[in-house]
Amino acid sequence: MSSLYATIRLMHTMSTPHDHSAQDFAQALIDAWNTHDARKVADFFADDYEGEDVGLSGLVLGKRGVRRFVMYTSLGLPDIRFTAMRVIAQGPDLVLVWQATGTHTGKMLNIPPTGRVISYSGVTIFTLRDCKIIRSQRLWDIAGVLRQMGLLPELPEI
Numbered sequence: 001m002s003s004l005y006a007t008i009r010l011m012h013t014m015s016t017p018h019d020h021s022a023q024d025f026a027q028a029l030i031d032a033w034n035t036h037d038a039r040k041v042a043d044f045f046a047d048d049y050e051g052e053d054v055g056l057s058g059l060v061l062g063k064r065g066v067r068r069f070v071m072y073t074s075l076g077l078p079d080i081r082f083t084a085m086r087v088i089a090q091g092p093d094l095v096l097v098w099q100a101t102g103t104h105t106g107k108m109l110n111i112p113p114t115g116r117v118i119s120y121s122g123v124t125i126f127t128l129r130d131c132k133i134i135r136s137q138r139l140w141d142i143a144g145v146l147r148q149m150g151l152l153p154e155l156p157e158i
Contacts, residue, residue, distance in 0.1 A: 022089035022094055027084055029041070033082045034081055036070070045134075046133060047063060050134070051066070051069075052137045053140075077108060078102070081101055082100050083099045083100075093127050094125075094126045100120055100121070101117065103118070108145075116150070118149065120144050120145050121140065122141065123140075124136055124137070
């Protein structure tokens, strides 16, 4: 199997994600997202996972919710690619600063496709237990996405 399983095995020997292992875990999660394989992404999450996303009206619950969220994201931006920009680990928490880029060829945020390339950044705060994500809070630049779709005016230069 892939480096994902080696990373998860390594992290199982540790009580919390630190240093190089936190980087490896975050990169393995990003790599899973970039395959667009909802099951691969869901493997990182606990069965009792609860997640918030600033772009959703409710919580993402469990592995099934994660799979649905991955598919929902891929509908609007089928070629979406994530890049890890920074990883910070403290205790059971892991903070991932990321960048995403994709072509808006499907419905996103209930907005019809524009065909535009969208690039935005975000921060996700994860809490891990037994090397599985049990909680997360995902914050990202919705205004920037809407601006790139042509739905908000450009910001003034200062």
